Amino acid sequence: MVARIWRTAHAARQALLDLLFPPRCIVCRSADPAWFCPACRAQVEKILPPLCDRCGRHLHRQECPYCRKLPLTIYGIRAIAFFEGNLRRAIHTFKYEPRPELAGVLGQMLSDYLAAHSLPVDVVTAVPLHAERERARGFNQALLLARALGARQNLPVWDSALARVRATRSQVELDAAERHANVQEAFAAEARVAGMRVLLIDDVCTTGATMDACTAALKQRGAKSVWGLALARGR
C-alpha cells in the first residue's frame, strides 16, 4: 500500500516536472522524449571496419599496434562510436549532471548495435563502479546501460556478477601499461558465471584495461567467454 502511494506520488511528481520542464535533447534543446534526439544521434561518428578483432579499434594496417604492445585476454571489445562530439556530450550529461533518464536512449544504441552485430552472450553484466563513486553518483551508469540493453534484447542482466574488491587510482593520467597494472586483481566474480558467455557493458572504453581485468576475474570463475561492449572509445 505504502509502496503504491509512493509510486503514484513519484509518477505524479515526474508528470509535473515533465510539464514544467518538458524533456529536451541535451545537445540541440529540441523537444525530445528520450533527451537525445534522432538528428543529434545520427551525427554520432560510428567506428567502421576494418577493426582489430580483439580490441575493436579501427585498423589502418594488418596488425594492431595496440594489441601487439599490450595483448588483451578478453575475446573481443566492440564500441559503437568514437568518444567525441554529441555522444561524448550525452555520456557526460548522463554521468555527471547526472541524467540517468539517458540510459534508455543510450541502451537503445547498444541494443541496435547488438542486433546488427551479434555477439555470443548468455548473460549481460556491467563493469562495477567503485562503491564510493557509486554512492556519490547514486547509480552505476554501466549497469543502467546493461539493464536497458537486457530489457530490449530479452537477455538476463546479472547486477552483481562482478564486484570491485580493491580501490584503484583514476585512470585518466595513466598510460596503457600503467592502466593495466592499476586495475590488476581489482575485481572478483560470482561463482554462477561458470560456463556462461558473458557480455560486459561499459559506457566508455579507453585501453581496454578495465574490461580485461574484469575478464580475468570472470575467467577465474570459469566463464566460457567474455565480450565487451561500450558506447564509445577514443580514437
Ligand SMILES: [Zn+2]
Ligand atoms: Zn538534438
Ligand SMILES: [Zn+2]
Ligand atoms: Zn587491437
